[in-house]
Amino acid sequence: MAEAAALRVTVDMALCVGHGRCYELAPEVFGEDERGYCVLLREAVPESLAGQARSGEANCPEGAIRVERA
Amino acid sequence: MAAAPPSPPPNPDVEAGTVSLFDPGIAEKPQPIYDTLRERLPIARAAWTNSIVISRYEDVVWALRHPEIFSSKMDLQLALGTERPMIPQQIDPPAQTRYRKILDPRFSRKRMAEIEPRVRAHANELIDAVIDAGECEFDKSFAIPLPCTAFLGLLGLPQEHLDLFLELKDGIIRPHQRTTDLEEMKQIRAETGQRVYAYFEEVIDDRTAHPRDDLMTYLIGAQIDGETLSRNEVLDICFLMLLAGLDTVTASIGCTMAYLASNPQQLRKLVANPGLIDATVEELLRWETPVTSVPRVLAQDVTLHGRELKKGEMVSLLIGASNLDDGEFESPSSVDFDRERNRHLAFGAGPHRCLGSHLARMEMRVAIEEWHRRIPEYEIAPGEIPTYSPGIREVLYLPLVWKTRG
Numbered sequence: 475m476a477e478a479a480a481l482r483v484t485v486d487m488a489l490c491v492g493h494g495r496c497y498e499l500a501p502e503v504f505g506e507d508e509r510g511y512c513v514l515l516r517e518a519v520p521e522s523l524a525g526q527a528r529s530g531e532a533n534c535p536e537g538a539i540r541v542e543r544a
Numbered sequence: 545m546a547a548a549p550p551s552p553p554p555n556p557d558v559e560a561g562t563v564s565l566f567d568p569g570i571a572e573k574p575q576p577i578y579d580t581l582r583e584r585l586p587i588a589r590a591a592w593t594n595s596i597v598i599s600r601y602e603d604v605v606w607a608l609r610h611p612e613i614f615s616s617k618m619d620l621q622l623a624l625g626t627e628r629p630m631i632p633q634q635i636d637p638p639a640q641t642r643y644r645k646i647l648d649p650r651f652s653r654k655r656m657a658e659i660e661p662r663v664r665a666h667a668n669e670l671i672d673a674v675i676d677a678g679e680c681e682f683d684k685s686f687a688i689p690l691p692c693t694a695f696l697g698l699l700g701l702p703q704e705h706l707d708l709f710l711e712l713k714d715g716i717i718r719p720h721q722r723t724t725d726l727e728e729m730k731q732i733r734a735e736t737g738q739r740v741y742a743y744f745e746e747v748i749d750d751r752t753a754h755p756r757d758d759l760m761t762y763l764i765g766a767q768i769d770g771e772t773l774s775r776n777e778v779l780d781i782c783f784l785m786l787l788a789g790l791d792t793v794t795a796s797i798g799c800t801m802a803y804l805a806s807n808p809q810q811l812r813k814l815v816a817n818p819g820l821i822d823a824t825v826e827e828l829l830r831w832e833t834p835v836t837s838v839p840r841v842l843a844q845d846v847t848l849h850g851r852e853l854k855k856g857e858m859v860s861l862l863i864g865a866s867n868l869d870d871g872e873f874e875s876p877s878s879v880d881f882d883r884e885r886n887r888h889l890a891f892g893a894g895p896h897r898c899l900g901s902h903l904a905r906m907e908m909r910v911a912i913e914e915w916h917r918r919i920p921e922y923e924i925a926p927g928e929i930p931t932y933s934p935g936i937r938e939v940l941y942l943p944l945v946w947k948t949r950g
Contacts, residue, residue: 491893491894491895491897492648492652492897493891493893493897493901494652494653494901494902497653498653498822506652506653506654508648508649508652509644509645509648509649509652510648510649510651510652510653510654510902511648529884532884532885532886532887533826533885533886533887534887535605535887535888535889535891535893536609536893536894537887
């Protein structure tokens, strides 16, 4: 059974410049495109990946990632 | 009674509103100076260059994200032996963005993973050369050669050119090691610049005739809006890579090792928990900020903290100071390998985010992994004091000692 979404993640691609901290720290939530910019893998994040999602948010120097309760 | 010797002026000089960014003191231990600047002089004047020095995190990050105000078009005011602006560092969006679109994919984390085994092998060769001696001067033995070999590998240039490249980059970056005369320094830079152009001209000719699977060949064939790059564009990219790709990583590895060698508890913690290596790289990039500032020029008048700053003025964005701002970082003065939130600006921010950041991180991680796997205990040689260069904080003298087996 799929886990219920606990968090909702959004990325402001106008701010992303490819630091790559998100996909390094949270590889199950964020991926990378050919330029090394963020690709959001899942908007709805289950509790089990909440730590990853929050770590991605906390380490984005551009403040491009937002994590909210679903 | 003899008069007391005049005490050196304080740095920063809060009353005068100035700071010297090229003092030996600020290179060695910049953190207290950064704290004073942020708290008491958020807009300072740099001694000698007279540029405006901005140090608070929110100001620096704002400036980095607004190239229409804080331009990178330096008009060769900071000429480093170049005839034209370096690409893409010294040009602004939108032209800069077009170059980044073709360059970013070649410097992505995935690409860097491809050259990682070669860098790891080099790191081990460098360690092999010193491990039985139980001592080395780290800058010369490790921090300088490692990034150079990575750089040559990345561009597809022969490793035998290592010494030539070291000479060229020192001629551009450190002519003051050869003379104190400003005119002579300019001369050395200009002459070295010509040799850099000539070297890459030859490589361009060779790769045009004999394409290979390397970055030089890629640049020659790369297109923007259906047009291939001109010869000058390729040269201006190469010049930047030579200047930006070598000293910066040398300084970053040196600052990291000097910190660990001077802080045995932190060193033991790291060695006992190799899973902390990535976070250690990030935390020491924040704390040490080896590349202390980035230059900009004002493209328009702007008011900041009630001060009117004028179009055409030079600005130093002191990212080292912003990385210790308690407005952004929790307990910024404690070096914490478990820090959960770390939005440091060691690689800048905004459209000019360091193109080589993934390369630098990979080199730093590999250096720390391999060194500590093989030499987990070491310290600064007793009685010795490391020396740092200002601006880009290369640890020019870092004598390390360790126990040898058997």
